[in-house]
Amino acid sequence: MELVKDVNLTLVLRLFATFLLVLSACLVAFDSQTKLLFYSILRKASFRDLNALFVLVCIDSAAAAYNVLQILRCSIFPSPKVDKNLAWLCYLLDQAVVYLAFAANSAALQGSLFAITGQNNFQWMKLCNIYTRFCIQIGGALVCGFIACLVLAVISALSAYSLFRLYSPKHFLQLKAK
Template identity: 60%
Template sequence: MDATKSEAFLRLATTLLLLMTALLVLFDSQTKLIYSSILRKATYKDLNALFVLVLVEFSAASYNLLQLVRYCIASRFMPGLIVSHKNLAWICFWLDQVAVYTVFAANSAALAASLLAVTGSSGFQWMGVCNIYARFCFQIGGALVCGYFASLLMALVSSISAFSLFRLYSSKHFLLLKGK
């Protein structure tokens, strides 16, 4: 399997994982009766980091889906564009870098906020909420695992993107284009 086909496969897997992460967080909720009279529902909107995570995951999935469409259209109608267009390779490389770092940062922020929700903070007199909303917390944990796995796959895609970019340059002269 060549680099472009493996990149397409990894982008498809990444898109599916990003969508799974976003949908798990988006549709996760749990309602509990607190103090025998107050009905409280836990959703992703209760924690700002989870709200941002949903937005970032959907954005990154959309970006990867657009890259897949670009790959499919270009491989069918303009096969040389995938292989040798220097400016497009630079744009894809930088956008892949931005996407992978943004997804990793959003997952890390959601993990930090979720850990605070699990453990609480005695200094602020915040109690841990996962003993009340256990199912909600387990589903968020599963979504975060999917998100980190998607980040790993995006890092692999970014590596392929870097390879596709830097193979256009000469190995003897730093950052000079190869002759035809």
């Protein structure tokens, strides 16, 4: 009974994380803004202008695909017998996805901060003064990405709980019944 509750909670969390990851990737990938600069130059800002945003789209898409595969695995093969090797593989992959998603979001945040504040030493101007809608949408995508990272961390903790429960004595890592 407890295994079924863990699986259902994990499925709901994976669905929510997948939604947030897809939302974050779509907000960044489809965001662009064109401005007329110096009365004659048309300049378009897109996610391809900053490599960290391009990497963010790729990693968020891959993390969402991984979660979809895990959702399919849990819903198609809900086995009551848990294999230790499969539990280890899921735990390690969950850890890798959390760390990659957090690293990509952090790198995109750092690059976006340069767009907000500029950098006088390198003579980089503040781009968010020119492309305000673009920057606001990227900010929303980063918020969605960091919330997804928190949800992925909870999923990883549940994965660790499921794994290490296999190695514990009968009542050591069992949750108390209410």
